[in-house]
Amino acid sequence: SYVLTQPPSVSVAPGQTARITCGGNNIGSKSVHWYQQKPGQAPVLVVYDDSDRPSGIPERFSGSNSGNTATLTISRVEAGDEADYYCQVWDSSSDHPFVFGTGTKVTVL
Amino acid sequence: QITLKESGPTLVKPTQTLTLTCTFSGFSLSTSGVGVGWIRQPPGKALEWLALIYWNDDKRYSPSLKSRLTITKDTSKNQVVLTMTNMDPVDTATYYCARGVAAKLFDYWGQGTLVTVSS
Numbered sequence: 001s002y003v004l005t006q007p008p009s010v011s012v013a014p015g016q017t018a019r020i021t022c023g024g025n026n027i028g029s030k031s032v033h034w035y036q037q038k039p040g041q042a043p044v045l046v047v048y049d050d051s052d053r054p055s056g057i058p059e060r061f062s063g064s065n066s067g068n069t070a071t072l073t074i075s076r077v078e079a080g081d082e083a084d085y086y087c088q089v090w091d092s093s094s095d096h097p098f099v100f101g102t103g104t105k106v107t108v109l
Numbered sequence: 110q111i112t113l114k115e116s117g118p119t120l121v122k123p124t125q126t127l128t129l130t131c132t133f134s135g136f137s138l139s140t141s142g143v144g145v146g147w148i149r150q151p152p153g154k155a156l157e158w159l160a161l162i163y164w165n166d167d168k169r170y171s172p173s174l175k176s177r178l179t180i181t182k183d184t185s186k187n188q189v190v191l192t193m194t195n196m197d198p199v200d201t202a203t204y205y206c207a208r209g210v211a212a213k214l215f216d217y218w219g220q221g222t223l224v225t226v227s228s
Contacts, residue, residue, distance in 0.1 A: 001172065033214040035156075042205055042218040043156065054216065086156055090213035095172050098146065098158035 002091050004101035011107045018074040020104045022087035025068060030089045032070040034063060038083045046085075047072060074106070082108045111135035113145075113206050113219035120225050121196050127224060131189040131206030138164055138184050144209035145189040147180065149202040150221075157202075161209055162189060198226045 005023040012018040022032060032050050035043035045054050047063040050070065060075045074081055087101035117129035131145055138145060146161035160170045160180040170178050179192045189206060203223045207215035 031213065035215075037156075042221050043207075043215075044218070045214065045216050048214050048216075088156075088214065092213075096158075097169055098161065100148075100156040100158060103155045 001096035002089065002094060002099045004087055004089065004099055006085075006087060006101040006104045008102070009105045009107065011109055012074075012077045013109045014077055014079060016077055018077050018081070018106055020072040020074075020085050020087075020106065022070040022072070022101050023068055024070075024089065027068055027070050027089065028066045030065075030091065032063065032065050033088045034061075034072045035086045035088065036081075036083045037086065043086065077106075077108055079108050082106055111208065111217045113208060113217060115204060115206050115219045115222040117204075117222060117224065119223060120227065122228050123197055123226060125196050127191075127193045127196050127200070129191045129193075129204055129206075129222065129224075131191070131219060133187050133189070133206075133208070133219075136208060138162075138182055138187070138189070140164055142211055144212065145182065146207050146209045146215060147189075147191045148205045148207060148215070148218075149200075150205070151199075151202040154202075159193075159204075160191060163209075163212065196226045200224070201226045 034047040036046045037043040046061045050065040051063040062073045113133040144161045144163040147159040162180045177194045182189045203221040205221045207218040
């Protein structure tokens with residue numbers, strides 16, 4: 001089945017920019033969705049269809065997708081952004097259509 | 110307001126069958142394009158998709174667990190039920206249900222329920 005690879009951890013100082021990558025074979029041809037999960041809480045959708053934001057999600061969260069890498073960018077990072085982030089794709093041609101990435105822990109220094 | 114809530118046992122013994130119920134409100138599972146899925150997360154590990162049932166009763170399962178899973182819906186009760194047979198300690202995880210939209214992503218999630226498999 002399709003594999004999505006993320007870096008285990010990313011560290012960023014407050015006010016700086018965090019970039020979280022999600023690697024997959026020709027991922028640029030798929031729609032990528034991103035979830036934020038804070039400790040002890042359920043995941044929350046923060047970006048869908050590569051770069052769209054659900055209502056209520058700050059503009060500081062943005063996404064891009066091309067080639068073999070999708071990226072979630074968090075601008076002007078705040079302490080409250082510290083969480084695990086997961087990418088996800090839907091592979092309509094696969095018998096395993098919903099695939100999550102390995103997850104990235106974002107630490108705000 | 111859309112909400113989902115998982116219910117079921119918190120402790121099951123090895124080889125037993127787990128039955129989890131997702132009770133939701135704020136949307137209908139008879140609406141085209143809508144589904145309800147189950148995702149689990151072992152302690153300290155990543156999310157793993159298990160199954161999803163669509164508005165038209167189409168069902169999809171994780172290939173690695175397909176032989177052990179059954180997903181059903183009761184549209185009139187706004188419930189989706191997942192059964193997993195032959196439980197093992199490695200199945201210890203928090204189990205989430207979530208609304209699937211456009212057949213491809215999960216926009217609302219339940220709070221999750223921790224299921225421990227132990228004798």
